[in-house]
Amino acid sequence: MDRPRKRAQALKAAGRQPTLKTIADLAGLGVTTVSRALKDGPELAIETKARVRAIADKIGYRPHRAGVRLKTGRTFVISLVLNQADDMSDYARRLIMGISEALRGTQYHLQVLPQNIDQDPIDPVRYIVETAAADGLILTHSEPQDLRVKMLLERDFPFITFGRTELATPHPFIDTDNFDFTYRATQALIARGRKRIVIVLPPKQFTYSGHQLGGYRRALFEAGLTPRVAQGVDLYSPAFTLRSYANALATGSDAPDGIICGSEIQALGMILGFQEAGFVIGMDVDIVNKKTSD
Structure with a gap:
């Protein structure tokens, strides 16, 4: 058995935890050098x-x-505020895995803070800022005039949003091009001869809902077609709700021949609804969705 493993077992038997000095003794280095090495010191x-x-x-x-926090004033924590809607289509799992992989090999670790359905979205953000519970924040589901972003900008607290806002003050964000997604999806359906194209949008309060609507409308305008936005449902409606909605569309007097739905799970619900009404997917109706799971 090698020396580090023996030392670890001896410490465990004695009810003690390994320290920087333990590593220093085993490595033949000074405690300061070990500390800098664990902090990825460039020197x-x-x-x-x-x-x-x-x-x-x-x-x-x-x-x-x-102890690290007392000494440095840093927590080495990145907090992800997880909106309850993030259950949708495996989105939350992929987001957490991606962030965790990016933090791998660094001193930072990820803290996931759920936002309850009945909770004000700003509450978990305020808690993290006021208690200094993290060194940085990752927010999802940004809104055009996002109050969370306004507060973080005012407090000069490090953060990034997954999605854009329409605030005058620039801030860090990453995003997918939702305008381009629906524009291209609509064009693809039109190229297949579809003329009665319905889009299922995200909830209106989110910025990317407007982006998806804009791309869809642009493509329809260029083709001289009329927009048909799904009513009474949205992209966060349960799959079984969208199943019933699609069934009702299919049995109506002016059934759509094309659907745009930005979530795989919700699109599957609609496929079932159309099939139950006797529609053949790819013949009677085409459905375009965005890949949101592995």
Whole structure:
């Protein structure tokens, strides 16, 4: 058995946790050097940092976060405020996995803070800022005049949004091009001869709902067709609700021949609804959706 593993077992038997000094003794380095290596200090050789991290992993070293916070004023935590709507279409799982992978090999770890359905969206953000519970925030479901973003800008708190706002003050964001998605989806349906195209949009309060509507309308305008926006349902409606909605559309007097739905799960619900009404997908109706799961 190698030396680090023996030391780890001895500490465990004694009811003690490994410390920076434990790593320093095993590596033959000073405590300060070990500390800098674990912080990815640029002044140290890559080989030294890798050796220190390997020893730390073997002995199960974990920094005492309360102590780190007292000493540095940093938590090494990134918080993701998880909107309840993020259950939709495997979105939350993929988001968490992507962020976790990006943080892998760094000192930071991810904290997921759920936002309850009946909770004011600004409450979890205010809690993190006022308690300094994290060093940075990731927000989803941005709105045109997002109060969360306004507060974070006023407090000068590090954050990024998945989605855009329409605020005058620039802020960090990443986003997909929802205008382009619906524009191209509508064009594809028109190219297949579809003329009665219905779109299921995200809830109106979210910025990307307007972007999707804009791309859809632009393509229809260029083709001289009339917009048909789904009423009474949206992209966050349960799949079984959209199943019933599609069934009602199919049995109506002016059934659509094309559907745009930006979620796989919700699109599957609509496919079932059309099939139950006797429609053949790809013949009687085409459905375009955005890939939202693995």
